[in-house]
Amino acid sequence: xxxxxxxxxxxxxxxLDSSLTKGLPGPPFICKHTVDDIxxxxxxMAPFSRQPVSFYQxxxxxxxxxxxxxxxxxxxxxxxxxxxxxxxxxNLTPNVEYLVRVRAVTTAGxxxxxKPYKFATLVPAGEGxxxxxxxxxxxxxxxxxxxxxxxxxxxxxxxxxLLFKY
Numbered sequence: 001x002x003x004x005x006x007x008x009x010x011x012x013x014x015x016l017d018s019s020l021t022k023g024l025p026g027p028p029f030i031c032k033h034t035v036d037d038i039x040x041x042x043x044x045m046a047p048f049s050r051q052p053v054s055f056y057q058x059x060x061x062x063x064x065x066x067x068x069x070x071x072x073x074x075x076x077x078x079x080x081x082x083x084x085x086x087x088x089x090x091n092l093t094p095n096v097e098y099l100v101r102v103r104a105v106t107t108a109g110x111x112x113x114x115k116p117y118k119f120a121t122l123v124p125a126g127e128g129x130x131x132x133x134x135x136x137x138x139x140x141x142x143x144x145x146x147x148x149x150x151x152x153x154x155x156x157x158x159x160x161x162l163l164f165k166y
Contacts, residue, residue, distance in 0.1 A: 032138065122135060
């Protein structure tokens with residue numbers, strides 16, 4: 001899917017001809033997502049830009065994992081325009097992987113897409129537990145850092161000797 005329109009076939013482009021030298025915003029950085037079985041909240045950091053960001057374009061696609069565990073993007077992506085640096089996605093399919101890309105748009109034009117970011121919705125509550133309550137998982141990350149995972153639940157339960165508060 002060519003989200004930028006026709007490809008630039010100008011062979012004389014150099015590294016100095018990047019989006020930043022044209023005044024376009026750099027790529028945003030997806031820094032956090034929170035998921036449950038049917039929804040996700042995705043947040044990103046605004047990119048460097050000479051002009052204020054007018055809005056963000058967000059592409060969301062389901063990822064199809066075939067029998068050989070090879071991930072491919074399904075067709076029919078959702079293209080959204082968002083005014084803020086976060087979005088809540090609802091009515092997602094439980095236990096499915098999704099791929100997200102985001103870019104900023106200014107008066108100078110659309111910037112670079114961020115690196116693809118993948119997350120998965122959770123297995124529906126009640127499968128494997130006796131009434132575990134509402135479960136969410138939050139993943140926070142910093143550029144060039146390891147991920148921090150937070151589980152939020154309403155009571156306590158144990159899995160293989162590990163104690164969790166939910």
